[in-house]
Amino acid sequence: MADQTRTSVNRNQRIILFPIPFQGHINPMLQLANILYSKGFNITILHTNFNAPKASNYPHFTFQSILDNDPENKSSVSRDIHTFAQNLLFKQDGAELAFREELKLLLSSRNDGHVLCLITDALWHFTQSVADSLNLPRLVLRTSSLFCTIVYASIPVLDDLGYFKLSDNNHLEKLVPEFPVLKLKDIVKMGLKGKKDPVAELIGNMVKNMKTSSGIIWNSFKELEESEIETILDKFPVPNFLIPFPKYITAASSSLLELDRTCFPWLDQQPPNSVLYVSFGSIGQVEVKDHLEIAHGLVDSKQPFLWVVRPGFVNGSTWLEALPDGLMGEGGRVVKWVPQQEVLAHKAIGAFWTHSGWNSTLESVCEGVPMICSPFRSDQPLDARYVSDVSKVGVYLENGWQRDEIANAIRKIMTNKVGEEIRERSKALKQKLDASLDKGGSSYESLESLVTYISNFNFGGII
Numbered sequence: 001m002a003d004q005t006r007t008s009v010n011r012n013q014r015i016i017l018f019p020i021p022f023q024g025h026i027n028p029m030l031q032l033a034n035i036l037y038s039k040g041f042n043i044t045i046l047h048t049n050f051n052a053p054k055a056s057n058y059p060h061f062t063f064q065s066i067l068d069n070d071p072e073n074k075s076s077v078s079r080d081i082h083t084f085a086q087n088l089l090f091k092q093d094g095a096e097l098a099f100r101e102e103l104k105l106l107l108s109s110r111n112d113g114h115v116l117c118l119i120t121d122a123l124w125h126f127t128q129s130v131a132d133s134l135n136l137p138r139l140v141l142r143t144s145s146l147f148c149t150i151v152y153a154s155i156p157v158l159d160d161l162g163y164f165k166l167s168d169n170n171h172l173e174k175l176v177p178e179f180p181v182l183k184l185k186d187i188v189k190m191g192l193k194g195k196k197d198p199v200a201e202l203i204g205n206m207v208k209n210m211k212t213s214s215g216i217i218w219n220s221f222k223e224l225e226e227s228e229i230e231t232i233l234d235k236f237p238v239p240n241f242l243i244p245f246p247k248y249i250t251a252a253s254s255s256l257l258e259l260d261r262t263c264f265p266w267l268d269q270q271p272p273n274s275v276l277y278v279s280f281g282s283i284g285q286v287e288v289k290d291h292l293e294i295a296h297g298l299v300d301s302k303q304p305f306l307w308v309v310r311p312g313f314v315n316g317s318t319w320l321e322a323l324p325d326g327l328m329g330e331g332g333r334v335v336k337w338v339p340q341q342e343v344l345a346h347k348a349i350g351a352f353w354t355h356s357g358w359n360s361t362l363e364s365v366c367e368g369v370p371m372i373c374s375p376f377r378s379d380q381p382l383d384a385r386y387v388s389d390v391s392k393v394g395v396y397l398e399n400g401w402q403r404d405e406i407a408n409a410i411r412k413i414m415t416n417k418v419g420e421e422i423r424e425r426s427k428a429l430k431q432k433l434d435a436s437l438d439k440g441g442s443s444y445e446s447l448e449s450l451v452t453y454i455s456n457f458n459f460g461g462i463i
């Protein structure tokens with residue numbers, strides 16, 4: 001990790017941060033902004049008007065909208081992440097130009113203190129050339145795991161080997177020789193058509209521009225992904241910083257949806273470790289038949305549950321109307337959106353059935369809660385495999401949505417001996433994480449190095 005001498009920060013030093021406008025990306029960027037603010041830096045958040053963060057929750061930050069101010073502008077963002085990714089690729093010139101102009105304006109204003117650097121989501125790859133042309137250091141925030149990013153950097157190789165096009169009769173249960181942790185079906189489940197897939201091209205650009213950035217900030221910690229660090233340093237030979245954001249601040253204040261806190265009085269009445277928390281993130285969608293399998297699996301498990309059904313989660317339904325009346329019974333609660341980390345931290349929660357998005361995974365690890373993993377696509381199948389087979393703090397529901405398997409997995413993790421062992425390992429991992437935050441610990445030192453590294457930037461401003 002970066003090795004620098006420490007310096008103190010003065011409040012006149014400003015950092016500009018630029019998140020991708022989706023919940024799973026906004027949360028870690030705003031958490032990072034808060035952490036850096038607590039270290040003494042001034043903060044400016046560049047944001048699109050689409051999914052803009054709630055500025056009133058951050059009176060101590062400056063907010064500046066960018067890119068989609070003009071509805072005619074070709075760089076206007078899309079409301080769907082896959083179209084958004086394609087727009088980013090194909091309309092890159094428009095976005096790059098607009099970004100350059102607005103960044104230049106911001107940098108020439110002298111009122112807001114001395115700008116030290118830009119931190120963007122790694123997916124905003126075109127910001128690297130803009131930053132380079134202005135001699136402004138650009139660090140990236142990578143919102144997924146180290147392991148996922150190593151696999152992403154190998155997409156062209158995996159495609160040349162034909163893995164993305166394998167079908168059911170191609171031994172999908174076999175291990176991937178290049179990544180023996182993974183099964184071939186995990187690669188297929190990423191949902192890419194190969195290296196020419198627009199999302200794969202976006203990832204390729206992201207990887208290329210991470211390598212030439214001034215540094216990479218990961219929402220992770222050394223003890224979780226120790227076996228990946230050497231490969232990361234080899235593939236991305238820039239300063240790398242691993243900081244577990246949820247340990248410093250929760251993501252509640254950057255929630256785009258209203259938070260329902262009415263579950264807490266109910267949780268308070270449940271015995272310790274008795275409730276299964278269920279949530280499948282901010283983007284994934286299921287068909288009605290799968291929604292029914294999930295509901296039946298939950299009921300059949302006979303374990304108390306708290307289930308987040310995000311409006312829009314069920315394709316073609318607004319919320320729960322596809323479920324037969326009375327199906328859910330009295331055994332659990334169904335809500336639209338909650339302050340997830342606070343729920344995970346509640347003593348009544350015994351396990352988390354998750355889609356294995358990276359934020360959810362890390363939040364669960366931070367609270368020592370074992371997981372049942374049901375990934376949709378992209379990095380999620382990789383995170384699920386890592387959680388179940390490397391960290392061994394969860395079980396992977398590998399065969400999709402089937403009520404019997406669901407009920408069995410829930411009973412396994414909530415009630416039987418295997419579940420107890422997984423719980424023990426989750427607690428042990430949390431203890432290692434907690435120790436890493438102490439002076440001299442890996443996360444503590446990584447954050448201190450980042451602060452020192454940024455403080456030493458000497459951006460001369462725009463002439």
Ligand code: UDX
Pocket residue numbers: 023024025027143144251252255279280281282283284308336337338339340341356357358359360361363378379380
């Ligand atoms: C997406 C991808 O799915 C994920 O793999 C990638 O790492 C980031 O972008 P998303 O589906 O949003 O993420 O999942 P995740 O990364 O887990 O982020 C969800 C966020 O929403 C978490 O921070 C979680 O705390 C929050 N959340 C979820 C709530 O605040 N309330 C809820 O009820 C559910």
